[in-house]
Amino acid sequence: MSKNDLRRQLGSSEIASGDVRWPDRRMLVLVGSWILLVAGLFAFAVKVDLFDWLYRITRTHEDWQLDEILALLLCVGVVSLVFLAVRTRQLAHEVRRREAAERLAHDSARHDPLTGLANGRRFREALAQAIESARQSQSSCAVLFIDLDRFKPVNDMHGHAVGDEVLIDVAQQIALAAPAGATAARLGGDEFGVIVMAVPGRESVLFLSQRLSRDISKARQLGEVQLEVGATVGIAIFPDDGHDANSLIKAADQAMYAAKPSRRGLIGLSDSNGVIAN
Structure with missing residues (x-):
């Protein structure tokens, strides 16, 4: 799968396609305004007997060729309206x-250009x-920090x-494993993060972490x-492990790094009494 294919698969629907649709609301308003203007001018002309006045003028001064002049003005007006519409x-x-x-620029500022996942800001x-x-x-949400194991040798031996x-x-793999409504992100280097909404319990988050690691x-x-490559996952759950974004991120980060020295592929689960390993 190419990078562009992956970006299309993981990309947000917020990216505008920029396609041209005709007519749109602004054009309909403009056309409607012109129709009202023309209708108003016509009503004004009828009220002041403009057409009768023009008829009398043309009959009185037939040598002026006013019919041709009026036809020319009408053509110029129509051409002007067409030009204005275009x-x-x-x-x-x-x-x-x-x-x-x-x-697109706004979306790019919140997505990782390599993977198409959300970036740290998003x-x-x-x-x-x-x-x-x-x-x-009055529910829970969870933060998962994922750090790749044995990734540095891949870069050193095979290149960037x-x-x-x-x-x-x-x-x-992270995007496919993440549940509906979750936000998957590349936080930098070989670190990733997942935000899971409406967490029913720690067991469900632990199951997701084990699947991601596997x-x-x-x-x-x-x-x-x-x-x-392997993966070590750190978990923090709101509100048990923190009441704001900074405290949850810190708890998940500590859980991940606490799990790393034990063995690769370990899951670090933060709780109110510290960090436990699974």
Whole structure:
């Protein structure tokens, strides 16, 4: 799977396509305004007997060829309206294009360019939103920190290009394993994070962590090279392990690093009394 394919699969629906749709609401308002203006001018002309006045003028001064002049003015008016409509459509398209570019830039600032997952900035925003939602619904949410084991030798022995392919493959596995509504992110280097909403209990989060560790640890074939990396996962749950984003991130980070010295693939589960290993 190419990087572009993965980005399309993992990418957010927030990215605007920038397609041109005609007509849109602004154009309908503009066309409606022109119709009202023309209707108003016509009503005014009828009220002041403008057409009768023009008829008398043309009959009185037939040598002026006013019929031809009026026809010419009418043609100029129609051409002007057509030109204005085309120009307005072009401007509307330019506005949509710029808005799409702004949305794309906004989205890119919150997503990792290599894997397509959310970045650290978006991860913190999503965690703050998850905590607020859990607080209002009196439920729980969880933070998982995932650190790859044996990844540095992959970079050292096979180069950064192969290392990037491993990171992309790991990102895909995390995104596929994450439950609905979860936010998966690459926090930097070989560290990833997952925010899980509406956690029913620690057992469900532990099960997810074990699945992630197992899937990531499977051997992967990249070209002619077979590689194996592991994963250590740290878990923190709101509100038991922290009441805000910073405290939860710190608890999950401590749980992950506390689990690392024991053996690779270990799950660190933070609780109110410290860190326990599974």
